Amino acid sequence: MLEFFISSASRRKVLIHLLNNQDKEYYLRELSRETREAAPVIKRELDRLDQIGFILSWSSGNRRCIKVNKNFLFLPELKSLIDKSASVFNSPRVSQTFTLKETLRIRKTWDERSKKIMGAYGKNLKRRRPRHPVEMRMLDKLS
Numbered sequence: 047m048l049e050f051f052i053s054s055a056s057r058r059k060v061l062i063h064l065l066n067n068q069d070k071e072y073y074l075r076e077l078s079r080e081t082r083e084a085a086p087v088i089k090r091e092l093d094r095l096d097q098i099g100f101i102l103s104w105s106s107g108n109r110r111c112i113k114v115n116k117n118f119l120f121l122p123e124l125k126s127l128i129d130k131s132a133s134v135f136n137s138p139r140v141s142q143t144f145t146l147k148e149t150l151r152i153r154k155t156w157d158e159r160s161k162k163i164m165g166a167y168g169k170n171l172k173r174r175r176p177r178h179p180v181e182m183r184m185l186d187k188l189s
Contacts, residue, residue, distance in 0.1 A: 073110065073111060
């Protein structure tokens with residue numbers, strides 16, 4: 047779900063990791079290891095996040111330190127969005143289950159409806175697209 051709003055996979059990983067660990071300070075290579083992304087990719091995303099003020103960055107020797115800016119204007123909204131997308135992703139999405147008997151009953155009503163349509167429009171009616179091979183095997187087993 048989150049990929050529709052944030053198209054960059056590496057930016058999503060960095061945001062999720064930083065928002066879930068807001069109090070921790072990171073080095074570039076450490077963040078790269080934990081997100082399993084290449085360091086140049088992480089650096090590019092961190093530069094972009096630094097430009098908008100999402101992170102605070104400073105040099106410590108020859109290392110770049112990174113921390114989430116607690117005063118960032120959209121921090122609560124981003125955290126909420128990340129949490130909601132994680133809960134949607136992890137929740138089961140079974141809308142409806144059928145037993146074989148119910149499936150066969152539904153299939154029979156589809157067949158009856160198809161016969162009515164063929165009767166109304168003629169027998170020369172053809173499908174616009176061919177059936178999928180899996181669907182053909184299933185129909186062969188049922189008949």
